[in-house]
Amino acid sequence: MAFQILLDQIGGLGRFQILHTIVLLTICIMVNPRVMLENFTAVVPSHRCWVHVLDNETVSGNDSEILSKEALLRISIPLDSNLRPEKCRRFIHPQWQLLHLNETFSNTVKPDTEPCMDGWVYNQSSFLSTIVTEWDLVCESESLNSVAKFVFMAGTLVGSIVFGYLSDRYLTESARWLIINNKPEEGLKELKKAACRNGRKDVGDTLTVEVLKSAMKEEMDLAQTKYFLxxxxxxxxxxxxxxxxxxxxxxxxxxxxxxxxxxxxxxxxxxxxxxxxxxxxxxxxxxxxxxxxxxxxxxxxxxxxxxxxxxxxxxxxxxxxxxxxxxxxxxxxxxxxxxxxxxxxxxxxxxxxxxxxxxxxxxxxxxxxxxxxxxxxxxxxxxxxxxxxxxxxxxxxxxxxxxxxxxxxxxxxPLPDTIQDVEKNFHCICPRKKVSRNAKEEDAFIKVTRF
The missing domain is CATH 1.20.1250.20 (MFS general substrate transporter like domains)
Structure with missing residues (x-):
């Protein structure tokens, strides 16, 4: 709580904090679209099996005047339960009898089908290319699309752990962290920098190492005990x-x-x-x-x-x-x-x-x-x-x-300060803590003002 009072004196929400917020938001704007990009780079376009009679340019060119593409599709690709062309299977042989739409073949044997042995044909009206079309992540390989997304997000998991640790070593630390880790001189420097940018240079000039140590004595004492996972x-x-x-x-x-x-x-x-x-x-x-x-x-x-x-x-x-x-x-x-x-x-x-x-x-x-x-x-x-x-x-x-x-x-x-506070009933200790903190607020205020 003492540090919060010091922060209020140098400017709790000024140009310093606004600048850092803008930088943080800029980073988020650059990072988040990469995650959502998966909706476009990994989209699954409509597809069907490649068939020789329909997709071979030489054959389809010779027959284009005799049979339409719809007719060739009808004899090459079976229909699913929704009467749409199957995405993952094709007839082993062209089913010419299916062209006779006015006749019924109730006694005929169901035609044999096979997987897409020669690849797929994709609808490119919306997306010319995706990872799905490049690597054929459809049908039996459809689950690999989810695996690719998993690998991408697993990278963010590893990155958050590794770079979260590295950031504690190489990035500018907060003033509070510096003070409670026995670096009051560096913490004082950061506080004065923030006060100057917030237009509170007069307040920053009154801050000294002794003031910081006195105001944050309790927090520094608590920080001497190291806590782990x-x-x-x-x-x-x-x-x-x-x-x-x-x-x-x-x-x-x-x-x-x-x-x-x-x-x-x-x-x-x-x-x-x-x-x-x-x-x-x-x-x-x-x-x-x-x-x-x-x-x-x-x-x-x-x-x-x-x-x-x-x-x-x-x-x-x-x-x-x-x-x-x-x-x-x-x-x-x-x-x-x-x-x-x-x-x-x-x-x-x-x-x-x-x-x-x-x-x-x-x-x-x-x-x-x-x-x-x-x-x-x-x-x-x-x-x-x-x-x-x-x-x-x-x-x-x-x-x-x-x-x-x-x-x-x-x-x-009130926010708990120690593990013991979590185990206690807040309703019993709040009044006592409130008095203590009010006293500290008044004391800290006196120490950082010139009068």
Whole structure:
């Protein structure tokens, strides 16, 4: 709390913070589109088997005046249950008798078919080339499309772990981190830099190493004890919070990317859906801010996850022909998912004590990346049922909403500083802490002013 008071004196929200926010947003703008690019680079265009009588230029050219392409397609490719050309099989021999559409062949034997031995023909009206057409990731190899997405997201998981560690060594540290790690001179330099950029140079000039040490004595004392990952599971309450948060974060991110990665399965116009999914994030952010402040952290996440799961379960019963309804339900699902993501990040920051919060959030972040990586793998289950992945997404979303109820509500509650604070009843210690912190606020204010 003492550092927060110092930060308020040098400018809690000034040009310094705004500049860093702009830089961070710029990085996010450059990174996030690479993830969503999978919806276009890995799109699966309509396709059928290559057949000699239809796709060989010499043969089709000689017969073009006799039979139409539709007729040649009819004798070469069988029809599926929806009376559309099969995507993965062809007749072994041309079925000329199928040209006699006015006759019935009830007593004839079903023609023999075979897999696409000579490759596929793809519809290139929307996409000239994708990884699917380049590597023929269709039919028996369709699951490799999901594996490619998994490998891409697994790279982000490894990168977040490796570069998250490297960033603690090579990037500019926060002033608070420097101070509590016995580098008050460097921390003072960063604070004065921020005060100067925020137009508070007079306040920055009054700051000294002695003022910092005095104001943050308690936090520096707490920092002398080193905490590790195992400490997150050292007490019952903290252990329950960590396990629940990890599961919730894994589920929320998995279902979010389940929608974001598989736009093609939700509607025929992926360009429209992509624009709608991006546009809905803005009102979703406003709704998240409103509900988090009025309904609380738990209610916001539980309600949004339940509604998202409901959207995922409802959409599997909507026929493909009802495209408008599918688009509306899908867009609502993405909006609810984004509200849940924001709520999860806010709630997670307030659940863990200061001394181990960074470790807890880093662990939760790993489970988030793991959920994003595993999300596309669920599409492999389509070989058993096209609806199975969406059923799992929906049920997992609702289940995560129920698990959130195991976590405490943190709205308008003081942040815990130590692991012991987590194990205590906040309602009993809040009044005493409030008096103590008020006293520290007044003391810190006197020390950083000239008068």
């Amino acid at each position: 195992c400490d997150l599971f050292s007490t019952p309450t903290l252990r329950m919070r960590m396990i629940s948060t990890a599961f919730v974060r894994f589920s929320i991110i998995m279902t979010y990317y389940g929608l974001a990665f598989h736009i093609q399965h939700l509607g025929s116009n992926i360009f429209l859906l992509h624009c709608l999914f991006g546009a809905v994030n803005l009102p979703a952010s406003y709704v998240a801010n409103l509900t988090l402040n009025h309904m609380g952290r738990r209610s916001t996440q539980t309600l949004s996850m339940f509604l998202q799961g409901l959207c995922l379960l409802v959409i599997i019963f909507i026929p493909q022909e009802m495209q408008i309804l599918r688009v509306v339900i899908s867009t609502l699902g993405v909006g609810f998912s984004f509200v849940a993501v924001i709520g999860s990040f806010v709630h997670g920051n307030e659940l863990f004590p200061t001394v181990i919060r960074a470790t807890a959030l880093g662990t939760a972040g790993i489970f988030s990346s793991l959920g994003a990586a595993v999300s596309p793998l669920l599409m492999i289950l389509k070989i058993y049922s096209p609806l199975l992945p969406w059923i799992i997404y929906g049920i997992l979303s609702i289940l995560a909403g129920l698990v959130i109820l195991l976590l405490p509500e943190t709205r308008n509650q």
